[in-house]
Amino acid sequence: MSPRKIAIVTGGNKGIGFAIVKGLCEKFAGDVYLTARNITRGQEAVAKLKTLGFNPLFHQLDITNEESVSAFRDYIKTNNILIDVLVNNAGVFASPTLSMGEQAEINVMVNYFGTLKVCQGLFPFLRENARVVNISSSSGRLLRIPGTDIQAKFKDPNLSIEGLNKLMKQYIQDAKDNTYQSKGWGENAYVVSKVGLTALSNIQQKEFDQKPHLNISVNAVHPGYVDTDMTSHKGHLTIEEGAKAPLFLALNAKLKGKYVWFDCRVVDWDGPAPQ
Known part of the structure; x- marks a missing residue:
């Protein structure tokens, strides 16, 4: 298997993902x-990163596309790569x-099932002591769902x-049926997707805890209110x-x-927003 350590960032071409790639190139x-x-x-x-003196590698990955995820998984498998850091940013x-x-x-x-698809494809190739970072949001707090x-x-x-x-x-069906309000989902679909992602992170960690010899960590993170396309700058x-x-995680x-x-x-x- 790959002797060199490997880090992977999804959605790395701009915004927070780009900065994470840059930070990893500097410190990983x-x-x-x-x-x-x-x-x-x-x-x-x-x-652009190469002009700054870094040398990241590239692979196409559409987290919502089964063929794309499978192609990346097969690339990882064929090249005997083991993953040390996986940042699910897309x-x-x-x-x-x-x-x-x-x-x-x-x-x-995208935010929930796409990330899950990537995890299902790549988790078998995590090396011992690997770290998985799922980019959630302040919207990913449970109390954002009323x-x-x-x-x-x-x-x-x-x-x-x-x-x-x-x-x-x-939830998707309730939203389509227009019963989402009466059932308590709240008014924001992005919130539900990120609460789901945070919940997924918790479950993934519990599953890895059943294999303590692997010592794999999964954490969710709110990166802050950042000047990106997603926040309309x-x-x-x-x-x-x-x-x-x-990067800390x-x-x-x-x-x-x-x-x-x-x-x-x-x-x-599941608590109130930090001050």
């Missing part, structure tokens, strides 16, 4: 893969001008990935500031199954 003692859905934009991002914020059903489907299928019955389902200590998948699919943090906590932190704020504080996923 190994090869860094910048992946992106669009080949041209991904290659342009790699070229995501989307569906336009609020769309119907709630459309917003729910886009946000959940319904206590829905909250209880997400908090169920026996919730499995299969059960969580069913819950996320139920209204964020007050730079992309480098947004990359701070993800990828490189330094000895945390497992935590929800981390942009200033690197561990916060309660």
Whole structure:
């Protein structure tokens, strides 16, 4: 298997993902893969980093496309690569001008199911002591969903990935049926997608805890309100500031199954917003 350490960042061609790749190139003692859905934009991002003196590698990856994920998985397998750091950064914020059903489907299928698809493809190639960082959001706090019955389902200590998948699919259906409000999901499809991602991170850590010899960590992180396309450039943090906590988890932190704020504080996923 690959003797060199390997880090992979999804959605790495711009914004926070680009800054995470740059930070890993600076501080990670190994090869860094910048992946992106669009080949041209991904290659342009790699070229930009090379002008800064870094040498990331590139591979196309559309987290929502089964063939794309399978192709990357096969590349990893064929080249006998073992992964030390996986940063699941790729995501989307569906336009609020769309119907709630459309917003729910886009946000959940990308932010939750797309990330899950990547994890299912790449987790078999994680090396011992690997670190997985799932880029969540302040929207990923459980209390952003108002319904206590829905909250209880997400908090169920026996919730499995299969059960969580069913819950996320139920939300999409409720949004399409226009029953999402009465059932307690709240008004924001992005929130539900990121709560799902944070819940997924918790379950993934529990599963790895059953294999303690691997010593693999999975953490979710809110990178802050960052000046990116996703925030329509209204964020007050730079992309480098947004990359701070993800890099902390990828490189330094000895945390497992935590929800981390942009200033690197561990916060309660099911608690109030930090001050």
